[in-house]
Amino acid sequence: MSKLSYLDKFHIWRRKLRWNRQYKKGRWDYLRNDVEAPRYSKILEFIKQHSKKQASILDLGSGEGVLRMRLENEAIGYFLGIDFSKFSIETANNYKFKNADFQVADLHYYKPPQEFDVIVFNEAFYYINDAVRAKVLNRILGKLKKDGILITSIFKEGSGCWKYFDIPELEQLDFSKVASEKGTAYWKLGVYRKL
Structure with a gap:
């Protein structure tokens, strides 16, 4: 079974320190502005189209709560x-x-406390170390209700990430590419139903 090396753990720890500094300095404030609006609109559309009303939602990579x-x-x-x-x-x-x-x-170790109707990897999946991505996805899917939906948003291409969602436990319902209004950024988003 794949595990994180001590060097991997060190890099994860350093990233945590860096993100705390960046959030504190306002580096991620742009997530609330219009540049990110098309991506969030697509996530909301997927939730509305494919999930039950008054769903329980787990937002992995929630930041300051922009999706909420x-x-x-x-x-x-x-x-x-x-x-x-x-x-x-x-x-x-x-x-x-x-x-x-x-x-x-830390998503490398996180186990959701209950089952959810919707789970969103909100620009977070590609930060999970390659050595444990499949293991983390499997753990998270264990807390997605049957017929629940998994939404993944990945900036640009997300090289090497999409293959993890091509598994028998998931049925792809939709896959979209959305761009910022000025076309300076784009995201790929997939929505999957748990079988």
């Missing part, structure tokens, strides 16, 4: 946001969103 900001209260049964950065989670918790919790966790 864009969701209408009536559309959510429960929302749990997970992010690597302590600072971003503190900010998300300060918003005091209805039916929502936010927690700091």
Whole structure:
């Protein structure tokens, strides 16, 4: 079974420190502006089209809660946001969103506390170390309800990431490429149903 080496663990630790500094300095504030709007709109569209009403949603890579900001209260049964950065989670918790919790966790080790109707890898899957990506995906899928949906958003090509979702447990429902209004950035998004 693949495991993280000590060097991998060191690099993950350094990344955590860097992201906390960046969130604190406002480096990720742009996630709330119009550049990211097409990506978030596509995620919301996938949730609306393929999930039940008042779904329980797990947002992996939630940052400061931007996806929760864009969701209408009536559309959510429960929302749990997970992010690597302590600072971003503190900010998300300060918003005091209805039916929502936010927690700091490392996706390399994280095990969701309950089953969810929707799980979103929100620009997070490609940060998971190659050696354990399949293992992490399997652990996360274990907490996705049968017929629940998995949404993955990946900046640009996400080299080497998409093959992990081509597995018998998942049926691809849609796959889209969306670009920012000025075309300066693009994302690929897939939505899958758990069989």
